Amino acid sequence: MRRYLLRPLIVVAAIIILIETWIWDHLGPWVRRFVEILPFKALKQAIHDGIERLPPYATLAVFAIPVAVLFPFKLAALALIASGHLILGALIFCAAKVVGVGVAAFLFEACKPKLLQIPLFVRLYDMWNRWVVWAHHYIDPVKKRIAGYTRLVRGGRSGRSFRLLMRFRRVHRERRAMMARTAATGNA
Template sequence: MEQPKEPQPDLARRLRRAAGFPVVLLAALILWLEEWLWEPLGKLMHGIGRLPVIRQIEGLIQRAPPWLALACFAIPLVSLLPFKLAGLWLLGKGHVVSGVGVFLSAKVVGTALGARIFALTRPALMQLAWFARLWEGLQRLRAYLYGRLKAHPLWQAVQRLRARWLHWSSARRNGSSGN
């Protein structure tokens, strides 16, 4: 009986690369969504923070020692996990609109809270050596994922199409504005 042949190293490498791109794409999209929401929601939460009671609470959070700052940062985010799971459960039961709505609502609220509380607690959190290492590792992972994504031919093709579309739409607006 003949033994099955091992895949050639070149083929195995190509398969890993092909399978890896969807994971990198998904991770990059999740990071992009977080970043896209982070700043505007942080500004919104900063505006809400001008309310006197919220301002007092934020002052307490800012003065918290590192471990308490970690709790202030983690507890609101962890408390939204059941809502995200409920959204996934609804999706699994076929309630697509409800599931996506619940999941995205929890994601937006979590990102808003996370952005504001991280802004308040970052100095204290960075005093925790393990947290600072974790943060740096996440920043390196983010740069790696974006680098892999931007180096992919599909990404580059989409960016070229996007640039052409922007050039065409800009020329069309400028050309039609004089009429």
């Protein structure tokens, strides 16, 4: 029984892990390209040299910078949501989340060699990688089922099955409507 109650939480956790990983994998290169385009070559080199000079534990503190900068935006988004501006608040929160993960991905790539010198970080990094593998193992079968349903809905090779399903649904609705009309005339 407990397993069935925890299953939705496990699915949500797996989805969150996969979304974070997807954003990380897809936004990191974009942020890297954006930084390469910026004309402030001396500033970029100074930041890179500054990170290179930092000891491993101080390098870990570099990740507090995007968190500190984006935290007010997330609070403002939550305040907007609480005041009834759901869409605007959600958009601001998602934008802050995406920018934060993208910047963190960029910083992680710059700081990774130093961070891997910290034993606790190595254990946490390995644990995260195991969670990602677990999440894929847990969610991939669901994705395959959803892909099968979408193929069914689109038509594809299974178009006949979809048409039969829609016909069954239409007939079922017609019967239900006829029963409702019969019941309404019988009560009158």
